[in-house]
Amino acid sequence: xxxxxxxxxxxxxxxxxxxxxxxxxxxxxxxxYVPEFPEKVYEGEKVAITTRLLVSHLSGIRHYEKDxxxxxxxxxxxxxxxxxxxPCQDKEQKEEGGKGIEKTDSVKPRKEHEGEVxxxxxxxxxxxxxxxxxxxxxxxxxxxxxxxxKIFKNDPLFFKPGSQFLYSTYGFTLLSAVVERASGQKxxxxxxxxxxxxxxxxxxxxxxxxxxxNRARCYVYNKKGRLVNAPYVDNSYKWAGGGFLSSVxxxxxxxxxxxxxxxxxxxxxxxxxxxxxxxxPDTVAMMWTPVPKTEVSWDRDGKYAMAWAVVEKKxxxxxxxxxxxxxxxxxxxxxxxxxxxxxxxxLDSDTxxxxxVAPPRGVIVSIICNMQSVSLNSTALKIAREFDKEKWAQYIx
Numbered sequence: 001x002x003x004x005x006x007x008x009x010x011x012x013x014x015x016x017x018x019x020x021x022x023x024x025x026x027x028x029x030x031x032x033y034v035p036e037f038p039e040k041v042y043e044g045e046k047v048a049i050t051t052r053l054l055v056s057h058l059s060g061i062r063h064y065e066k067d068x069x070x071x072x073x074x075x076x077x078x079x080x081x082x083x084x085x086x087p088c089q090d091k092e093q094k095e096e097g098g099k100g101i102e103k104t105d106s107v108k109p110r111k112e113h114e115g116e117v118x119x120x121x122x123x124x125x126x127x128x129x130x131x132x133x134x135x136x137x138x139x140x141x142x143x144x145x146x147x148x149x150k151i152f153k154n155d156p157l158f159f160k161p162g163s164q165f166l167y168s169t170y171g172f173t174l175l176s177a178v179v180e181r182a183s184g185q186k187x188x189x190x191x192x193x194x195x196x197x198x199x200x201x202x203x204x205x206x207x208x209x210x211x212x213x214n215r216a217r218c219y220v221y222n223k224k225g226r227l228v229n230a231p232y233v234d235n236s237y238k239w240a241g242g243g244f245l246s247s248v249x250x251x252x253x254x255x256x257x258x259x260x261x262x263x264x265x266x267x268x269x270x271x272x273x274x275x276x277x278x279x280x281p282d283t284v285a286m287m288w289t290p291v292p293k294t295e296v297s298w299d300r301d302g303k304y305a306m307a308w309a310v311v312e313k314k315x316x317x318x319x320x321x322x323x324x325x326x327x328x329x330x331x332x333x334x335x336x337x338x339x340x341x342x343x344x345x346x347l348d349s350d351t352x353x354x355x356x357v358a359p360p361r362g363v364i365v366s367i368i369c370n371m372q373s374v375s376l377n378s379t380a381l382k383i384a385r386e387f388d389k390e391k392w393a394q395y396i397x
Contacts, residue, residue, distance in 0.1 A: 001216045001368045002206055002235075003246045003338045004331025008172055010203070010254065011240040012055055012307030014179050014194055016283050024182040026052040030174060033181035036146055037153050037174060042160045049161050051178055054171045055306045056291045058164070060157035061171045064133035068158050071166070131372065136334055141208075141234050145176040145187045148237040165294045165304065172241030172307075179240070188239060198257050198278065200250040206235045206243050215245065218335020220372040230335025230372065242333050251366035255342050258284060259360035262344060266352055267359060274358060288327050298330045298377045313346075326384065330377050337374035341365045343384045363387045 018024035029048040030037055040047050042060065053059045065071050130136075135151070142148040152170045159166070180187040188205055195203045204212060218230035235243040261277025262284040277284075288310050290303030301323055302309040314323040324343060331338040345361035365380040 001245060001247070001338075001370050002218060002242075002331075002333045002336035003244055003251065003340075003368060004242045004333035004336050005169070006246075006251065006329050006331045006338050006340050007238075007240060007242050007244040008169075008307045009329050009340065010191065010195075010244060011172055011175060011179065012287060013254075013258070013279070014183075014191060015051065015055060015175065015307075016279050016287060017194070018179065018182045020280060020283055024051065024178070026050065030054070030178055034146070034149075034174065034177040037149060037177070040157050040161075042157050045160075047157070047161050049174075051175065052306075053161050054175045054178075056165075056294055056304055057167050057171060058162050058291070058293065059168065059171050059174075060159045060161045060164070060166065061168045061174065062152060062155055062158055063166060063168045063170065064130075064135045066155065071158065130332070131334070137231060137233050138237055139232060139234050140237070142236040145173065145180055145239065148173055149177060151237060163293070167297070169238050169241035173238055176240035191239070191244075195250075198253060200246065200253055203244060203246040203250045203254075205239060206245045208232075208234055212245065216370045218370050218372070220335055233334045235333075242331065246368070248366045248368055251340050251368070252364055255340060255364035255366065256360050259342055259344060259362050259364065262288070263347070263359035263361060266347060267357075268352065277359075298375075299328065299381075302328070324388070326381075328377060328380065332373060335370060335372050337369045337371060337376055339365070339367050339376040339380045341377075341380040341384055343388060345388075 015024065015026075019026055025032070027050050029039075029050060031039060040049060040060075047060075049059045049061070054061075062068075063071075138151075152173075158164075176187040179190060183190045185193075192204070195201070202214075204210075219227055220230045222228045257278050261279040262281055264274060264277040265281035267274055287306040288308055290305050290310050290312065294304035296302040296304055296309040299309055299311060302311045304310075305327070308327045308329055310327050311323055311325065313325040315321070324346075326341060326343040328339065328341040341364070343363040343365075345363075347361060363384045365383045367376045367380055369376065
């Protein structure tokens with residue numbers, strides 16, 4: 001199925017690997033790798049866009065909406081709505097506080113990116129504003145990632161790079177060009193090789209012409225509330241940000257590879273039997289470190305990091321609401337919705353030092369739906385909590 005914006009997490013894995021190998025400088029202007037992308041000026045001042053800014057959506061490059069006024073209006077409207085509902089949310093949290101239960105999804109998202117909005121409470125057939133953007137429905141086939149830059153490369157920036165957050169799939173289209181040049185391979189070839197290394201054999205390009213075994217149909221509700229086939233689109237303009245097909249099993253393998261890499265350095269007494277992770281532990285820690293000035297539409301407790309939304313461990317008072325550390329990403333595309341959530345297990349020294357357990361340790365939840373505008377993040381979080389509770393119950397027994 002289409003995994004939509006979880007594609008960004010896959011692309012970030014490639015970026016991180018190239019950075020570890022010394023082939024990609026996260027802080028160099030993108031023109032070092034992609035001279036075809038014009039240098040940018042904001043309010044008369046020359047500005048630089050870097051890979052680090054791209055992966056955290058701080059570049060100023062637009063999303064599907066071209067009108068900056070509309071973007072600002074939507075943001076202000078969403079902020080006002082959140083302020084109005086916050087007193088009720090705070091009351092809910094106080095009532096739940098004495099139970100010591102993590103309640104991150106009691107704070108409802110103000111607006112899910114890429115169309116994942118309010119679907120649980122919406123009537124069938126209601127159209128999300130996000131999916132009214134014409135560029136969601138492009139049918140042109142682009143021969144290369146460099147060629148697809150023409151859609152947005154000459155458009156003005158919405159703000160000075162580094163100053164604000166704006167979720168941008170086109171930022172990842174530019175990122176794919178950076179990966180291509182840094183790796184010395186076609187972006188698509190590099191990604192497919194990485195999937196093979198990770199044993200993700202069902203993860204491929206959403207190529208309309210290719211015969212892909214078990215490819216799922218995509219569905220939407222029409223204006224009359226009837227279920228129909230999703231319209232034809234060509235996603236070759238956004239491989240990196242929303243153009244891959246995958247399976248639940250492959251996404252679990254991907255999550256396990258990340259979790260293993262993250263935890264591998266914590267296990268000391270393995271007598272050399274523990275293989276290294278695909279990435280270094282410090283690299284994953286960097287990827288999962290919240291970035292200032294960012295926000296997350298699908299999880300109010302989170303901040304955006306590097307192609308991942310991250311919630312940090314937090315508890316303000318004893319016997320009160322707890323937040324556990326986890327990373328997630330949702331996705332919404334034409335005829336598709338998805339979520340991938342990784343909840344690392346909190347490892348104590350006794351567990352690590354005994355050598356009786358090995359990484360990965362934690363809960364990974366993957367949900368893919370071949371239906372447009374289905375909100376899945378809170379469901380994934382509830383599932384992760386249930387499995388996490390079960391693990392803790394086993395330790396207590």
